[in-house]
Amino acid sequence: MGRRKKTDDKFAKPIRGPGRKSRKQGEPVFAKELLATDPNEKKKISSRGKQRAKKRLVKEQTKLTNKKTTKPKPIIKRQSDGESNDDEEEEQQGNGYTDDNQQWLTPKKKKVLFEGDENEEEEEEVMEEDLPYNDEFNVESSSDDDEDDLDEPKLDIEKKSKKLREKQRQQKESAEQELLTNIQQHEKVQFPSGQEVTKEAPQADLQLLMHRIREVINVLNDFKNKREVNRSRKEYLDLLQQDLCNYYSYNEFLMNKLIDLFPLAEIIDFLEANEVQRPVTIRTNTLKTRRRDLAQALINRGVNVDPLDKWTKVGLVIYNSQVPIGATPEYLSGHYMLQGASSFLPVMALAPQPNERILDMCAAPGGKASYIGALMRNSGILVANDANKDRARAIIANTHRLGLTNIIVTNLDGRQFSEHMGGFDRCLVDAPCSGTGVIAKDPAVKSSKDDKDIQRCFTAQRQLLLNAIDSVNEFSSTGGYIVYSTCSILVEENEAVIQYALNNRPVKLVETGLEFGVEGFTNFKGTPFHPFMKYCRRYYPHLHNLDGFFVAKLKKYSTKQGNKKESETIQKKKEIEEDDSPASINED
Ligand SMILES: C[S@@+](CC[C@H](N)C(=O)[O-])C[C@H]1O[C@@H](n2cnc3c(N)ncnc32)[C@H](O)[C@@H]1O
Numbered sequence: 001m002g003r004r005k006k007t008d009d010k011f012a013k014p015i016r017g018p019g020r021k022s023r024k025q026g027e028p029v030f031a032k033e034l035l036a037t038d039p040n041e042k043k044k045i046s047s048r049g050k051q052r053a054k055k056r057l058v059k060e061q062t063k064l065t066n067k068k069t070t071k072p073k074p075i076i077k078r079q080s081d082g083e084s085n086d087d088e089e090e091e092q093q094g095n096g097y098t099d100d101n102q103q104w105l106t107p108k109k110k111k112v113l114f115e116g117d118e119n120e121e122e123e124e125e126v127m128e129e130d131l132p133y134n135d136e137f138n139v140e141s142s143s144d145d146d147e148d149d150l151d152e153p154k155l156d157i158e159k160k161s162k163k164l165r166e167k168q169r170q171q172k173e174s175a176e177q178e179l180l181t182n183i184q185q186h187e188k189v190q191f192p193s194g195q196e197v198t199k200e201a202p203q204a205d206l207q208l209l210m211h212r213i214r215e216v217i218n219v220l221n222d223f224k225n226k227r228e229v230n231r232s233r234k235e236y237l238d239l240l241q242q243d244l245c246n247y248y249s250y251n252e253f254l255m256n257k258l259i260d261l262f263p264l265a266e267i268i269d270f271l272e273a274n275e276v277q278r279p280v281t282i283r284t285n286t287l288k289t290r291r292r293d294l295a296q297a298l299i300n301r302g303v304n305v306d307p308l309d310k311w312t313k314v315g316l317v318i319y320n321s322q323v324p325i326g327a328t329p330e331y332l333s334g335h336y337m338l339q340g341a342s343s344f345l346p347v348m349a350l351a352p353q354p355n356e357r358i359l360d361m362c363a364a365p366g367g368k369a370s371y372i373g374a375l376m377r378n379s380g381i382l383v384a385n386d387a388n389k390d391r392a393r394a395i396i397a398n399t400h401r402l403g404l405t406n407i408i409v410t411n412l413d414g415r416q417f418s419e420h421m422g423g424f425d426r427c428l429v430d431a432p433c434s435g436t437g438v439i440a441k442d443p444a445v446k447s448s449k450d451d452k453d454i455q456r457c458f459t460a461q462r463q464l465l466l467n468a469i470d471s472v473n474e475f476s477s478t479g480g481y482i483v484y485s486t487c488s489i490l491v492e493e494n495e496a497v498i499q500y501a502l503n504n505r506p507v508k509l510v511e512t513g514l515e516f517g518v519e520g521f522t523n524f525k526g527t528p529f530h531p532f533m534k535y536c537r538r539y540y541p542h543l544h545n546l547d548g549f550f551v552a553k554l555k556k557y558s559t560k561q562g563n564k565k566e567s568e569t570i571q572k573k574k575e576i577e578e579d580d581s582p583a584s585i586n587e588d
Pocket of ligand 1: 364365433
């Protein structure tokens, strides 16, 4: 089509000018609307265009009314006080919406890559799809026949409806802000009456409570300038403690301990982190497989898995899984152990060597013991002891599953262990504790611990540690080390226990070799500890996304056993056993 016939005919007419077909075509005809017209002449607008025009009109009107009615910005910030910072950030980045334009904008579906890309027409297209009020009108406008219905008279209805919605929105907003009204009006913290302080906070007051918590922390951080006249620091601290107890459901005892432990700026971060579970992690059993192979096998089963972190070569983090992680063929054949990441740390600090004699004094269910065994490459001897017979059975089960052949499982009281065996190159004391580092796992800790529980814990911990030291051979050519760990963050169960051992046994603190973690306290609330306590490592959920943990490493340097008085305490065993309520001690 359209090609001219080739011909050899000499008499054929030479081809000139446009073809017949093109000559047939008339002048192009343009739609009237497209031709230049008088700008004053009213354009005929499509139904879609009409809708847009109306929206623009109503938008402008609402902008005007909003300017008159919207409350000052700080209120919006205060509303989000109880929310996570992420939400605030998201709002600032424009991913969410503010109260000013909530009615108009839903989060954009299209990503705006550069600020300059924001095109009003594009925005309107997105709005058309997402606006709730638009949906109502779409029902009518979906039919072409109804095109005329969108003309002037309906604008009044639309305006009325718009006003109504605006009124409803404002009512809702003011209801939400009712709780904060007092705070917005008063710059200073409002101290409640004594009764109000002690009564349990109803759920509805939580937002208000969090606001007051932040305000009090703010005052305490600049007490001289921000406090109310005649109010003492203690009054503010008491109020803060009560509010935190009510907000996070802790008892006063534990909250006091935590306030002592953390700078005010950090306390909320710690408490918030306890409301969130730590990631599920597993440890590759290097006696049976390599991490890469294990990860591949799990990925093939629909497990979303990644290397845990650069500080471990055996850890994997599980994001989600289509199969139960504790029942995969890989698990059953001992290719991995389900284990919290923080549990790797004491074993890494212990640094077990092949062919050594090692004692794990409180070993059940065997998470750390099996890691020790794997690092020893099934050589030497590993004694895995636990005072609880049922729990000790779990060590045996794990030992078989993981293919450990160098383990002897014993069921002895660790406080007297050295009377049965000794001469170990290294010893791990992963002591029973209050569990204040693992509140996310066991929220009962928040309200169940008291002074007596902590005392019971640290008494047992001191005795276990002293006996562990007694079980170790200070002349070991490769070792002579003792690692002490707990999943508690309390100083009484950690630095104070180590100090006690330093005072009573021939040991010194050495570096753990762990490349991260917070240094141990060398001074706490006026109590000085040995300067080398800084070698200890503390781990926190809010800082490391690990369970709260403490790790210390000691080296035994002489047979001369410091102050033997402590062995006498062991003779008071009966008294302790009477006190020893298993429910109060964390045995994770
Ligand atoms: C924190 S858990 C140990 C967890 C273990 N290390 C692991 O990684 O799987 C503390 C253990 O200490 C044990 N225990 C408590 N009192 C003990 C004692 N006097 N002697 C030995 N073990 C004790 C508990 O039965 C509990 O299994």
